[in-house]
Amino acid sequence: MNKIEHIGIAIKDMDSAIKIYEQLLNTKCYKVENVESEGVKTAFFKIGDSKIELLEATNPESPIAKFIEKRGVGMHHIAFDVTDIEAEIERLLSQDFQLIQKTPKNGADNKKIAFLHPKSTAGLLVELCQERSD
DSSP states (O other), X not given: OOEEEEEEEEESOHHHHHHHHHHHHTSOOOEEEEEGGGTEEEEEEEETTEXXXXXXXXXXXXXXXXXXXXXXXXXXXXXXXXXXXXXXXXXHHHTTOOBSOSSOEEOSXXXXXXXXXXXXXXXXXXXXXXXXXX
């Protein structure tokens, strides 16, 4: 793993959260994007070499809506940048980590992504991210 790519934060109201984080981080949101396949709207802030991703559910069945219902708003996941996501998935599977998806899929911010189940990462959802070349 190369670095922390971003920290994902589950929120209920994107507009007010963007205003709060623009003030807090003293920087503008550089991208807002819907990821229909995940039922989520995202907003990104660049902080040094890492990012903050705000996540708002776009439907009541989305993983973010379920997360907020169960745990409330707050930190949702940590994402790590990897050079070769397929190789990293194989490495982690060989070490008995449980992945939510064993094949990368397209995510926000031009990334290929895969999530590790919190059961195998001491309770925290972990995302692997690789820049898409397509």
